[in-house]
Amino acid sequence: MNTSESLVSEQTNYRKHAFISGVHQTIPLVIGALPFGIIYGTLALQSGLSEWATLAMSFFVFAGSSQFIAIGLLASGVSLELIILTTAIVNLRHLLYAASLLPIVKNLNYRWRALMAFGLTDETFAVVSSHSAKIQNMHQQQSTTDPFLLTNQYQHWLYLGSMFTLYFCWQIATFLGLYLGQTLPAIDQLGLEIAMPITFIGLLIPQLRSTPMLAAAVSAAIVAIIGQQWPHQLGLIAAAVTGVLMGISTTKLLEGKQRV
Numbered sequence: 569m570n571t572s573e574s575l576v577s578e579q580t581n582y583r584k585h586a587f588i589s590g591v592h593q594t595i596p597l598v599i600g601a602l603p604f605g606i607i608y609g610t611l612a613l614q615s616g617l618s619e620w621a622t623l624a625m626s627f628f629v630f631a632g633s634s635q636f637i638a639i640g641l642l643a644s645g646v647s648l649e650l651i652i653l654t655t656a657i658v659n660l661r662h663l664l665y666a667a668s669l670l671p672i673v674k675n676l677n678y679r680w681r682a683l684m685a686f687g688l689t690d691e692t693f694a695v696v697s698s699h700s701a702k703i704q705n706m707h708q709q710q711s712t713t714d715p716f717l718l719t720n721q722y723q724h725w726l727y728l729g730s731m732f733t734l735y736f737c738w739q740i741a742t743f744l745g746l747y748l749g750q751t752l753p754a755i756d757q758l759g760l761e762i763a764m765p766i767t768f769i770g771l772l773i774p775q776l777r778s779t780p781m782l783a784a785a786v787s788a789a790i791v792a793i794i795g796q797q798w799p800h801q802l803g804l805i806a807a808a809v810t811g812v813l814m815g816i817s818t819t820k821l822l823e824g825k826q827r828v
Contacts, residue, residue, distance in 0.1 A: 586722040590695060590729025597691040598737045600767030604632055605738050608639070609745015615643040619746055626742040630686065630735060634659055637804070657805045660812040664784065665693045667819075672696070672723045680724060687731030691767075695730040696723060698774060779822060784815030 605626070612622040617639060625635055634655040641651045665688055673681050700723070775781045788811030795803020 582722050583725045586725035587729035589699075590692075590726040590731075591733045593695045593698070593726075594691060594730040594733040597694070597767065597770075598733065600770065601632070601691065601734060601737060602741045602744075604767065605741025606745040606748060608632065608635055609742040609747075610749035611636070611745075612639045613746060613749050615639040617642065622746060623739075623742060626738055630738060631655070631659060631689070632738070654805055658808045660808050661784075662688055663812055664780075664815045667816075668693070668697065672700075672727070676724060684724065684727055684731070687727070687735065689731070689734055691734055692727060692730040694774065696727050699723060699726055701777075780815045780818040783818040784811040787811055787814040 608626070609622060612625070612635075613619070617625070625638070629635055629638075637655055637658060638651050641654060666685075669684070669688075673684060676684075772785060776785060788807040791810045792803055792807035795806050797803070798806075
């Protein structure tokens, strides 16, 4: 094997390693996502969505919190425009995620960027963010010579492994929700929805190491508590907007202080 073939083989191995690592790191998070998806499939039917529409929303939208909000608003009889606006605002947090992922995606082509944008979820962001922190720690301690732990070069493959694991499991969970919702009508009373807040709390806590994330979380939590009785989930919308604006503002403030 010549040098060029050896290099290609080494790069292929690192890509496989990164992809499999993404799968392994995401599997524990699937434990919380599966009940979440099952409840979605059940409630979607009860809100009036057809089976195909329920599956299509998971297939094309692939955003658990947005899907829950959408079926809740559908059941309330609000307009399609308000549903789209509400889910878009709730997903504003992805702007913060995307900004954090810039070092990984800046050298990728538009096909990769489009795929990663579609698959951006709280869980996958948590996996990639955790790996990035590990890389940074390794750099500071100079405790490894493993290229996989010393560069962002292969992190998009780790992202891909996490994304496909979640995507596959979310489709399975939705299908199970549709099936169980018809065979076990009282499944929504089993308390499976507790998996959603527990999962989000588990994802949130490791992200509170940075000042912008902490500021965003605290401000969003305060607004969410204040607005919990507001109609049409406006409290949730206000909390999402507040958190994103606080996170961006804090980031810019800290960057400004570093330049001084």
